[in-house]
Amino acid sequence: xxxxxxxxxxxxxxxxxxxxxxxxxxxxxxxxxxxxxxxxxxxxxxxxxxxxxxxxxxxxxxxxxxxxxxxxxxxxxxxxxxxxxxxxxxxxxxxxxxxxxxxxxxxxxxxxxxxxxxxxxxxxxxxxxxxxxxxxxxxxxxxxxxxxxxxxxxxxxxxxxxxxxxxxxxxxxxxxxxxxxxxxxxxxxxxxxxxxxxxxxxxxxxxxxxxxxxxxxxxxxxxxxxxxxxxxxxxxxxxxxxxxxxxxxxxxxxxxxxxxxxxxxxxxxxxxxxxxxxxxxxxxxxxxxxxxxxxxxxxxxxxxxxxxxxxxxxxxxxxxxxxxxxxxxxxxxxxxxxxxxxxxxxxxxxxxxxxxxxxxxxxxxxxxxxxxxxxxxxxxxxxxxxxxxxxxxxxxxxxxxxxxxxxxxxxxxxxxxxxxxxxxxxxxxxxxxxxxxxxxxxxxxxxxxxxxxxxxxxxxxxxxxxxxxxxxxxxxxxx
Amino acid sequence: xxxxxxxxxxxxxxxxxxxxxxxxxxxxxxxxxxxxxxxxxxxxxxxxxxxxxxxxxxxxxxxxxxxxxxxxxxxxxxxxxxxxxxxxxxxxxxxxxxxxxxxxxxxxxxxxxxxxxxxxxxxxxxxxxxxxxxxxxxxxxxxxxxxxxxxxxxxxxxxxxxxxxxxxxxxxxxxxxxxxxxxxxxxxxxxxxxxxxxxxxxxxxxxxxxxxxxxxxxxxxxxxxxxxxxxxxxxxxxxxxxxxxxxxxxxxxxxxxxxxxxxxxxxxxxxxxxxxxxxxxxxxxxxxxxxxxxxxxxxxxxxxxxxxxxxxxxxxxxxxxxxxxxxxxxxxxxxxxxxxxxxxxxxxxxxxxxxxxxxxxxxxxxxxxxxxxxxxxxxxxxxxxxxxxxxxxxxxxxxxxxxxxxxxxxxxxxxxxxxxxxxxxxxxxxxxxxxxxxxxxxxxxxxxxxxxxxxxxxxxxxxxxxxxxxxxxxxxxxx
Numbered sequence: 009x010x011x012x013x014x015x016x017x018x019x020x021x022x023x024x025x026x027x028x029x030x031x032x033x034x035x036x037x038x039x040x041x042x043x044x045x046x047x048x049x050x051x052x053x054x055x056x057x058x059x060x061x062x063x064x065x066x067x068x069x070x071x072x073x074x075x076x077x078x079x080x081x082x083x084x085x086x087x088x089x090x091x092x093x094x095x096x097x098x099x100x101x102x103x104x105x106x107x108x109x110x111x112x113x114x115x116x117x118x119x120x121x122x123x124x125x126x127x128x129x130x131x132x133x134x135x136x137x138x139x140x141x142x143x144x145x146x147x148x149x150x151x152x153x154x155x156x157x158x159x160x161x162x163x164x165x166x167x168x169x170x171x172x173x174x175x176x177x178x179x180x181x182x183x184x185x186x187x188x189x190x191x192x193x194x195x196x197x198x199x200x201x202x203x204x205x206x207x208x209x210x211x212x213x214x215x216x217x218x219x220x221x222x223x224x225x226x227x228x229x230x231x232x233x234x235x236x237x238x239x240x241x242x243x244x245x246x247x248x249x250x251x252x253x254x255x256x257x258x259x260x261x262x263x264x265x266x267x268x269x270x271x272x273x274x275x276x277x278x279x280x281x282x283x284x285x286x287x288x289x290x291x292x293x294x295x296x297x298x299x300x301x302x303x304x305x306x307x308x309x310x311x312x313x314x315x316x317x318x319x320x321x322x323x324x325x326x327x328x329x330x331x332x333x334x335x336x337x338x339x340x341x342x343x344x345x346x347x348x349x350x351x352x353x354x355x356x357x358x359x360x361x362x363x364x365x366x367x368x369x370x371x372x373x374x375x376x377x378x379x380x381x382x383x384x385x386x387x388x389x390x391x392x393x394x395x396x397x398x399x400x401x402x403x404x405x406x407x408x409x410x411x412x413x414x415x416x417x418x419x420x421x422x423x424x425x426x427x428x429x430x431x432x433x434x435x436x437x438x439x440x441x442x443x444x445x446x447x448x449x450x451x452x453x454x455x456x457x458x459x460x461x462x463x464x465x466x467x468x469x470x471x472x473x474x475x476x477x478x479x480x481x482x483x484x485x486x487x
Numbered sequence: 488x489x490x491x492x493x494x495x496x497x498x499x500x501x502x503x504x505x506x507x508x509x510x511x512x513x514x515x516x517x518x519x520x521x522x523x524x525x526x527x528x529x530x531x532x533x534x535x536x537x538x539x540x541x542x543x544x545x546x547x548x549x550x551x552x553x554x555x556x557x558x559x560x561x562x563x564x565x566x567x568x569x570x571x572x573x574x575x576x577x578x579x580x581x582x583x584x585x586x587x588x589x590x591x592x593x594x595x596x597x598x599x600x601x602x603x604x605x606x607x608x609x610x611x612x613x614x615x616x617x618x619x620x621x622x623x624x625x626x627x628x629x630x631x632x633x634x635x636x637x638x639x640x641x642x643x644x645x646x647x648x649x650x651x652x653x654x655x656x657x658x659x660x661x662x663x664x665x666x667x668x669x670x671x672x673x674x675x676x677x678x679x680x681x682x683x684x685x686x687x688x689x690x691x692x693x694x695x696x697x698x699x700x701x702x703x704x705x706x707x708x709x710x711x712x713x714x715x716x717x718x719x720x721x722x723x724x725x726x727x728x729x730x731x732x733x734x735x736x737x738x739x740x741x742x743x744x745x746x747x748x749x750x751x752x753x754x755x756x757x758x759x760x761x762x763x764x765x766x767x768x769x770x771x772x773x774x775x776x777x778x779x780x781x782x783x784x785x786x787x788x789x790x791x792x793x794x795x796x797x798x799x800x801x802x803x804x805x806x807x808x809x810x811x812x813x814x815x816x817x818x819x820x821x822x823x824x825x826x827x828x829x830x831x832x833x834x835x836x837x838x839x840x841x842x843x844x845x846x847x848x849x850x851x852x853x854x855x856x857x858x859x860x861x862x863x864x865x866x867x868x869x870x871x872x873x874x875x876x877x878x879x880x881x882x883x884x885x886x887x888x889x890x891x892x893x894x895x896x897x898x899x900x901x902x903x904x905x906x907x908x909x910x911x912x913x914x915x916x917x918x919x920x921x922x923x924x925x926x927x928x929x930x931x932x933x934x935x936x937x938x939x940x941x942x943x944x945x946x947x948x949x950x951x952x953x954x955x956x957x958x959x960x961x962x963x964x965x966x
Contacts, residue, residue, distance in 0.1 A: 041610055044567050048560035050610050056557050078535050081527035082630060082646050088523050105587040109634040110580055131520055131529050155588040167561050
């Protein structure tokens with residue numbers, strides 16, 4: 009059928025033009041629509057449902073670790089933004105300013121929050137009095153605005169949805185521990201639920217968050233070898249607390265500044281899902297966040313009893329806790345196959361008259377396309393096993409891609425050779441000097457991704473300056 | 488104890504100064520904190536948790552009726568806002584304008600959404616092609632901004648959280664039906680879950696939403712007799728569709744404009760909960776949205792086994808699906824009682840050494856203060872029964888307040904007498920002329936609340952002009 013082809017042909021092959029493939033997917037799988045404001049996208053039902061599933065899992069993980077949700081205002085008065093010097097320098101160039109309210113110009117302009125450290129600290133200064141109020145473990149789900157020049161759905165937009173955690177602690181050690189704990193929750197979330205392997209480590213001073221003492225990151229490698237920063241967790245020391253005069257009466261009755269963290273994951277992670285798992289046929293969604301985990305397609309649906317059998321099978325799978333869609337639309341089976349493949353539905357169940365007679369159905373995994381004949385009796389378990397196998401499969405495939413594209417480099421020649429081979433992670437030693445980090449960016453057009461927690465000793469010297477190496481660092485090019 | 492008193496004395500008596508009582512509650516029950524921007528509040532964990540519970544219930548009701556969530560941008564270009572004439576006239580005077588992005592002035596200023604009809608219609612114009620795409624049943628959870636002059640937490644703020652549903656339909660009849668269906672969901676939500684009786688009806692043309700053909704409303708009466716508009720549902724006809732050129736190929740292949748609705752409930756509803764159910768001791772939260780439904784307070788907690796018994800009792804109640812807090816803090820029982828009463832926890836369970844010995848506990852309802860001795864065996868059911876009794880009790884009390892403050896008035900003299908007695912609902916007939924509606928506002932300082940669906944015949948003529956009466960209308964003064 010013409011329509012069958014239309015659905016599939018419209019996607020650019022993944023290895024022909026990865027950027028165009030990505031753009032095709034986000035539009036044709038109906039994840040987003042572009043809005044009237046450049047760089048601000050509309051999340052359509054299918055795209056937003058992925059975000060709702062992400063929210064549900066992360067929110068549970070946050071609450072299980074004692075965090076509470078709050079809601080902060082959208083606007084930050086300019087004077088408040090300016091209280092912490094490094095922070096304002098980092099963010100002021102890319103914020104949107106409200107200068108008029110109703111028909112009157114504002115006495116002080118307000119920035120639309122690019123992140124909310126300043127708002128949280130202003131609040132903390134009023135509600136933290138004693139060590140008994142600590143730790144204060146807050147999170148909020150909201151959107152933030154950064155006036156980016158070049159934009160791309162999910163990856164870089166002028167407005168994006170995220171969660172931002174903000175916590176205050178009695179001691180530096182406790183805050184450091186929180187910073188690591190939340191990074192670890194992000195790592196677990198990516199690997200266990202999204203099936204995206206991540207590299208965890210610390211950002212260099214050059215790449216850390218504006219105003220932070222230390223920034224920790226998880227970096228995922230996309231299909232094309234480029235890196236995507238998928239979650240960050242920041243340790244602030246008491247810098248913001250001093251700037252905002254947040255103090256508490258300590259156990260010894262002295263007045264002290266609390267120690268702070270913040271951490272965030274955004275809708276960028278949907279971009280990571282697309283670019284880690286997708287293929288020539290479209291999206292491949294990890295079951296934990298897929299809006300539809302199983303699609304049931306009746307074959308020869310006009311024949312007696314087929315639609316009814318398909319419907320009751322769908323109900324049975326739903327009752328087992330799966331998210332199921334029965335596609336009883338008028339389209340041909342072939343069109344439906346292509347459509348649901350493009351939209352990344354992990355498992356397809358086909359059910360025709362002969363299947364019904366034989367008490368079985370055909371199950372097709374989205375990642376491998378493998379067909380399995382499954383008995384209808386106990387299909388819930390069979391479907392769950394296939395979903396679980398798919399989870400293992402896409403994780404392994406992503407891991408293998410990362411391994412193939414990761415090169416350990418002992419010196420500059422090896423780095424140059426690795427970069428020439430194509431995008432990936434390039435491991436090397438580093439002296440710790442910003443000058444060498446900048447030189448690397450200049451010479452090889454790569455940036456530092458992180459200093460991995462799992463350090464190796466590849467050589468004794470920094471490949472740039474030849475001085476003593478302090479760390480192993482991972483380089484790459486990033487989205 | 489001094490602290491016991493402090494917690495309670497700090498609230499102004501409800502009948503002494505209702506406004507101050509309200510302000511005391513929202514601050515001292517830790518629902519909100521004021522932010523650095525006038526009229527924008529911070530929802531603290533306890534206040535936000537109420538909103539999360541409201542969201543969970545409404546979101547389920549929306550999804551059960553086929554609605555899908557989406558996310559629209561925060562910004563509306565001025566040219567887009569201006570496309571529908573009545574709409575822009577209604578909203579332009581109270582929007583916040585972004586005029587600068589990063590370091591550059593914007594070519595076109597952007598308003599921060601006060602509501603999103605224009606954004607949805609712009610999107611609909613791109614995604615609606617055929618009758619097969621209809622109905623399109625969308626909702627979003629977000630915040631909106633209206634630059635109000637005088638503000639009050641929950642009731643009127645410059646930024647507030649809400650949900651806005653936006654739907655498009657093949658026929659006017661179907662859209663009208665949707666408008667009514669969603670109002671009915673709001674009514675059910677208020678009465679069944681929040682235990683707030685509401686009056687449902689249609690707004691007059693003067694009071695309807697900017698750009699709507701008809702606005703339907705549910706009006707709740709607060710403790711002081713004033714009215715609070717608690718949810719609205721609008722029917723737009725095809726006015727916006729024409730303005731935004733949204734067209735679809737109908738079943739007969741002709742190009743037609745779809746018919747539209749929108750509907751919303753906001754954090755105002757938390758103000759309604761406070762002002763409907765609260766009393767001199769503070770908040771009274773309906774169990775369905777209370778962050779803590781049962782607080783367990785150990786008595787003589789230093790005695791052996793008391794804390795353990797209280798903890799296991801709390802676990803047992805949690806396992807039965809209740810939201811439970813064990814208050815094992817160092818405060819005195821009296822302070823805890825006052826504190827949790829102020830915060831509106833529906834049920835308190837006290838457990839001391841003698842109770843444990845007797846296999847029982849003391850259960851105290853927040854609304855009546857009644858104490859009941861309950862056996863520990865089967866306490867889950869006993870607690871649920873008391874919560875259910877409280878639900879009935881607070882609904883009845885609110886209904887009684889409304890009945891006592893509702894007066895049927897046959898003529899102007901009766902209206903004047905009723906208004907003189909104090910705030911309430913004043914029912915009268917009305918000719919349907921805007922001039923008479925405005926005259927009423929002028930003379931008695933009351934506004935029309937709605938034309939109730941349940942109409943009565945109180946007289947034959949409009950009390951203002953003496954012409955033939957067309958409707959029964961309800962007047963009141965509103966928050």
